[in-house]
Amino acid sequence: MKQNTEKIPFSAYQKFVIFILAVTQFTVILDFMVMSPMGDLMMKALNLKTSQFGFAVSAYAFSAGVSGLLTAGFADKYDRKKLLLFFYTGFILGTIFCGLADSYELLIAARIITGLFGGVIGSVSMAIMADLFDIHHRGRVMGFIQMGFGASQVLGVPISLYIANYWGWHLPFIMVAGLAALVLVLIVVKLQPVTKHLEVKNDKNVFLHLWHTLADRNYRIGFLSTALLSIGGFMMMPFGSAFAVNNLHIPQDKLFILFMMSGVSSLVIMPLIGKFSDKVDKFILFAIASSWMAVMVVIYTNLSVTPLWLVIIFNVLMMMGIMSRMIPSSALTTSLPEMKDRGAFMSINSSLQQIAGGIAAAFAGMVVVQKTKTSPLEHYNTLGYIIVGVSVLSILMIYRVSVIVKNKLKEKVV
Incomplete structure (x- = not known):
């Protein structure tokens, strides 16, 4: 049976929800992403070894993963708006703490606090998205929400780098916290309660709900797929700026151009891929994008001294593959859980994503x-070769997710 993929205009409120989820993602991603481009500055300022900086990055991821697992059983018991407000407030306070940290130990503590709250926000946002938009339009919605990633590179990262170069690495965190505070006000005033999942009868206590979600075989396939995707992303990221400055010889004051151009390409690519993924087989799109990314990662990680314009080209080509696989994979995995399990599934999925990423970042530092x-x-370049191997495994796992989702859709049609 042919799927209904007709483009239906979003209502004004749906557009607001997409906007608020995108800008929320923007602040959370920026808080995490800004660590990488400031890596060279922070390692020099705090006299850190690569292993120490890798742990500083992974501290956020590990705490986010633990937080997600602890809250997974409660995720389907409350209004999703209230959950978003609670964790977003904690995220803001943690980010302020990061801006005030003046030693490696305080930085680690601040990143742990920020991760405890920030790591849950993505899963709550994805649960809200999955509740309000059906699978045939999630690719389009994901394309816009994931623009937060590109926007963080176009606006957030370059501005943060510029500020860090002149006023130190602390100030960008304060800037992120200030912006997030404005977003928090919008959520309080404009976002309606998200409670449809509460209408589905669920008598399980929070621990049984968590266990039953983990015990579902199909869900576990989704969890493993997400973890593998996260491993590939986290390996290269922490040392991207240090590699560009010390290996490719990109001047520190020109580094923002590299990140800005990558971000611009993401802003262009994300909506296009989002629309395209609603019209073609999502797995095929993912497989092509992953293969392209693997080739570009090997090329990029083996570069030596290279002109800025050429580095930008390679970086944009690599980002095309990375961005083009995120949207179809997210659209597929968010389609796995039933509505009654969606919050728990998203929390566990986000937790395993963060934990896997934390392990990858710590491993990369070693x-x-x-x-x-x-x-x-x-x-x-060793990291590049490892990422290729992980990408092959990711393709195999996303294929299994795709088969499960297609069978689920057929059952609903019948």
């Missing part, structure tokens, strides 16, 4: 070596 503060990074 693989990559920098002998002095200004010497080139060694073994960065």
Whole structure:
């Protein structure tokens, strides 16, 4: 039976929901993403080794993962708006703490606090999205929501780098917290309660609900798929700026151009891929994008001294693959859970994503070596080869997710 993929205009409120989820993602992603481009600055300012910085990045991810698992059983018991407000408020306070940290130990503590709250926001946002939009339009919605990633690179990361270069690495965190506070006000005033999932009868207590969600075989396939995707993303990211500065010889004050151009490409690519993924087989799109990304990752991680314009081209081409696989994979995995399990599924999924990413970032910090503060990074290309292997496994797992989702849709038609 042919799927109904006719483009239906979104209502004014639906557009607001898409906007508020996108801008919420923007602030959370920016808080996390800004660590990477400021990596070279922070390692020099705090006299950190690559292993220490890798742990600083993974501290957020590990705490976010633990928080998600602890809250998963409660995720379907409350109004999703209230959950979003609670965790977003904690995220803002943690980000302020990051801006006030003046030592490695305080930075680690601040990142743990921020992760405890920030790591749950993505799963709550995805649950809200899945509640309000059906699968045939989620690709389009995901395309816009994931623009928060591109916007963080177009606006947030370049501005943060500029500010950090002149006023220090602390101020960008305060800037993110200020913006997030404005978003919090919008959520309080404009977002309606999201309670439709509460109408579905569910007598399980929170621990049984968590266990039954983890015990579902189809859900576990989705969890593993997301974890593999996260491993690939987190390996390269923490040392992206250090590699660009010390290996490719991109001047620190020109680094924002590299991130800005990558972000611009993401803003263009995301909506197009979102619309395209609603018209073609999502798995095929994911497989093509993953293969393209793997090729570009190997090329990029093996570069030596390279002109800025050429680095930008390679970086944009690599981002095309990364962005083009995020949307179809997210659209498929969010279609796995039943509505009564959606909050728990999203929380566990986000937790495993963060934990896997934290392990990848910590592992990358042990693989990559920098002998002095200004010497080139060694073994960065080793990470590229590992990512290729993980990408192959990701394709196999997303294929299994795709089969489950298609069978689920056929059963509903019947």
